[in-house]
Amino acid sequence: MTVYSRVLGTGSYLPAERLTNHDLVERLAKIGLETSDEWIKTRSGISARHFAAANELTSDLAVKAAQAALKSAGIESSDLDLIILATSTPDHLGGFPSTACVVQDKLGAHxxxxxxDVQAVCAGFTYALAIADAFIRVGTYKKVMVLGAETFSRILNFQDRTTSVLFGDGAGAVILEASAEPGILSAALHADGSQRDILCVPGRATNGGVEGAAFLTMDGPAVFKLAVKVLEQVAHEALEKANLKSEQIDWLVPHQANIRIMEGTARKMGMSMDKVIVTVHEHGNTSAASIPLALDAGIRSGQIKRGQHLLLEGVGGGFAWGAVTIKY
Structure with missing residues (x-):
């Protein structure tokens, strides 16, 4: 019998502090940085984002999303065989110990x-989902929780308006289970390390301190150009592997980085924006958390229904990108 990995449940969590563009403009003005709601919206489509509280860690956000997913799936944390967490902002320096292990403990999955953890920045959730699917298909595990969680507000340089207005914090979770029914149909993953400098945090831990900048840096035009190109390519690759055409996709669930990138990808795919799940206006770019946040939002709103075909795709620092097709 062929074994598939099927989506059993989803969940998400956003920190309590919600900052509109106006809120952020006022905050930045206090440190002498000028920007505007119009400037932010025009370039990104973002109207608001959430920031974690000072005492909230990435693992705390992940646990909230995980608990919602467990409730949605109707299972307990003790039923899980594996937890994979995609993040670029782990609880501990160097990601040691893994934030996934911290989540396991906080969930009581003893x-x-x-x-x-998986580190592929904004493509991290597609990478983690593909890894979970592979484990289930070969029979190693039967129930896997896949998380994307970030506290990007901690690595933003608020003297740089080109990056500080784009990102937010949040977490999303998907629980996969082994099934005789098709669920995840295909995955395509790629990377190009030669492009690593256009989106990165260049600092390094050295002798108890940081050598270089510990803030996110980005070459916006270069990222935009590369993102639209590779997202179209990887989407077609994933569709071909699943024997699907773009017109058979009910919902495109892309990484929520920038509305213009999303519109460009949909246009190249020949898809209407009416078939794209969009949360970037409310969440900003939450990196590895953005796809599961958008997926959960689409399911909870009733837009995404059982039996529909979904295309998930993301691209981020590394440079890394990936796409996954799902029959939900």
Missing amino acids: NHCAAF
Whole structure:
């Protein structure tokens, strides 16, 4: 019998502090940085974002999303065989110990299920989902929680308006289970390390301190150009692997980085924006959390229904990108 990995449940969490563009403009003005709601919206489509509280860690956000997903799936944390967490903002320096292990403990999943982090920045959730699918298909695990969680507000340089207005914090979760029914149909993953400098945090831990900048830096035009190109390519690759045409996709669930990138990708795919799940206006760019946040929002709103075909795709620093097709 062929084994598939099927979506059993989803969940998400956004920190309580919601900053509109106007809120952020006022905050930045206090440190002498000028920007505007119109400037932000025009370039990104973002109207608001959420920032974690000072005492909230990435693992705390992930746990809230995980608990919602467990409730949605109707299972307990002790039923999980594996936890995979995609993040670029782990609880501990160097990601050691993994934030997935911290989440396992905070969830009370004390059945010694496996847990590890995945680092592929904004493409991290597609990478993590593909890894989970592979484990289930070969029979290693039966129930896997895949998380994307970020506290990007901690690595933003608020003297740089080109990046500080774009990102937010949040977490999303998907629980996969082994099934005889098709769920995840295909995955396509790629990377190009030669492009690593156009989106990165260049600082390095050295002798108890940081060498270089510990803030996110980005070459916006270069990222935009590369993102639209590779997202179209990887989307077609994933569709071909699943024997699907773009017109058979009910919903495109893209990484929520920039509305113009999303519109450009949809246009190249020949898809209407009416078939794209959009949350960037409310969440900003939440990196590895953005796809599961958007997926959960689409499911909870009733837009995404059982039996529909979904295309998930993301691109981010590394440079890394990926796409996954799902029959939900």
